[in-house]
Amino acid sequence: MTMRLDYLSIFPAYFDVLDISLLGKAAVNGLVEVHAHDLRDWTHDRHRTVDDTPCGGGAGMVMKPDPWGEAFDEIIGTEPDSSVHVIFPSPSGAPFTQSAAQELSSAVRIVFCCGRYEGIDHRVIDYARSMWTVHEVSLGDYVLNGGEVAALAITEAVVRLVPGFMGNPESLAEESFSAGQDGLLEYPLFTRPVSWRGLDVPEVLMSGHHGRIAKWRRDESVRLTCERRPDLTDSDFGVPH
Numbered sequence: 739m740t741m742r743l744d745y746l747s748i749f750p751a752y753f754d755v756l757d758i759s760l761l762g763k764a765a766v767n768g769l770v771e772v773h774a775h776d777l778r779d780w781t782h783d784r785h786r787t788v789d790d791t792p793c794g795g796g797a798g799m800v801m802k803p804d805p806w807g808e809a810f811d812e813i814i815g816t817e818p819d820s821s822v823h824v825i826f827p828s829p830s831g832a833p834f835t836q837s838a839a840q841e842l843s844s845a846v847r848i849v850f851c852c853g854r855y856e857g858i859d860h861r862v863i864d865y866a867r868s869m870w871t872v873h874e875v876s877l878g879d880y881v882l883n884g885g886e887v888a889a890l891a892i893t894e895a896v897v898r899l900v901p902g903f904m905g906n907p908e909s910l911a912e913e914s915f916s917a918g919q920d921g922l923l924e925y926p927l928f929t930r931p932v933s934w935r936g937l938d939v940p941e942v943l944m945s946g947h948h949g950r951i952a953k954w955r956r957d958e959s960v961r962l963t964c965e966r967r968p969d970l971t972d973s974d975f976g977v978p979h
């Protein structure tokens with residue numbers, strides 16, 4: 739089945755990049771179809787206005803609800819449909835995770851709503867929740883100028899999990915944040931040459947001793963995870979304190 743991806747943004751050209759690389763291939767072999775839309779196409783004034791001052795005062799501008807509603811009517815439709823996933827990237831969203839990407843990889847339709855300015859009139863999100871399955875997601879605790887870059891990142895995380903997309907599905911199993919790694923960070927990777935600028939590949943990896951190699955990799959994953967992501971380690975992590 740083909741996954742349809744729509745992007746609503748005042749900078750739709752951000753999504754031209756989806757025609758190349760891995761995603762381009764998926765689009766070509768019919769796994770994914772991509773449609774980017776300019777939100778200003780649903781404005782009716784000479785200046786194609788999409789923003790206005792915030793009710794209640796405050797700095798900056800807020801995106802008006804009207805253009806979003808008219809764009810939704812045309813792009814998605816006016817009937818409720820819980821199979822449509824609508825994503826609003828936002829600093830105040832729920833953290834986006836690999837499991838969320840895994841779930842979204844089986845969606846038939848995903849619509850990305852890219853906020854700009856200080857954000858989108860909240861009634862747009864409330865209306866969307868009454869119609870479709872809505873996800874307000876954050877990529878991290880920092881602020882971007884708009885949702886476009888986040889939408890691209892979420893797209894890549896999701897589309898690479900679509901069955902038939904990745905040439906070698908095994909490579910998905912072993913990487914960080916996948917169940918196969920028990921939620922640990924990935925161990926360090928090496929390839930030839932064995933010696934490079936005075937730096938050598940750890941000998942154990944050249945030993946051909948698969949048991950020792952597996953142990954070294956597990957120990958490295960545990961070490962790295964404790965060092966960099968204590969939040970990922972549960973209390974009785976099995977590492978002696």
Ligand SMILES: COc1cccc(COC(=O)c2cn[nH]c2)c1
Pocket residue numbers: 826827828829852853854855856857858875876877878879880881882883884885886888
């Ligand atoms: C919806 O309203 C806004 C307002 C401002 C910026 C954005 C874009 O998202 C982010 O900045 C972001 C996403 N994850 N971490 C940061 C959306």
